[in-house]
Amino acid sequence: MDKVKILETYLPADAAPLIGRWIDYFKCEFKISRNRNTKFGDYRPPHSGKGHRISVNYDLNPYAFLVTTVHEFAHLHTWNEHQHKAKPHGTEWKLNFKKMMQPFFEKDIFPADIKHAITGYLNNPAASSCSDLTLYRSLRKYDAPKDSVVTVEKLPLKAIFKLKDGRIFSKEEKLRKRYKCIEVNSKRVYLFSPVAEVEIIENQNNG
Incomplete structure (x- = not known):
């Protein structure tokens, strides 16, 4: 099955082609992962013959899945540019996260409330989207309701x-x-x- 078609089941459909191109361009192993309570996604740099690896939790709503995916690709891009010299969520990562989020703003992928929260978050992104409560609450509003x-x-x-x-x-x-x-x-x-x-x-x- 075409990777873009698979991505469309997890992401907003208009975002899937660009993420598919990133996977090819960066030669990245992209895995849709089980739920992890402590994190939404993960990036691993090349190691022991393996290339870049990104995993994102399968059960995120489409907007949370996209924000997490861009977050992890910004880690990959930063590693390519600076390897271990850049801090995990330092200035270089922040700039890349901001730059890589831009195409999705231009395509008007996000609802107004999420876009507003992401803009605030981009001014000083924290270590994870979980730790920015405004953004996290905005993303959670689009979750399917869960009993109790x-x-x-x-x-x-x-x-x-x-x-x-x-x-x-x-x-x-x-x-x-x-x-x-x-x-x-x-x-x-x-x-x-x-x-x-x-x-x-x-x-x-x-x-």
Whole structure:
């Protein structure tokens, strides 16, 4: 099957041909990956006879998939230019990310709210799109609804929730940018990002 046709099932259709050309031009192994809670995508430079490798989580909505793909290709481009001399998210990467995002702005790929959030993010891109909360919230609005999944910031104080690995927590007060949460079994304190996705446990506060 043609790679552009495959990409069209994950990306906005108008963006797929350019990403397909990048894969060929940079001779990159592009893999659609399982879900990873800690990251949306990953870039690996050439090593031990393997070329450039990029992987992006399969379950991202089309706009999040595209932003993540451009983010990782900016790493590849920066590595080609500077190898290990450039910091992973330093000035060189920021310039490349900005430049490589431009064609998608010109094609008007993104809805107005995402475009506005990306523009703010491009002025000083952080290490990942997850860490820019405005951009992350804008991208999440286009996710398919998930039953009983909610972000930590939307839970009431003392709400009980669980993670995919089954651990159960109680939400406590906000400390600067993150929420203090206590694991119910161990009583250990953890700090959660406001946009961490968790599953609320029903009727804990009523029962």
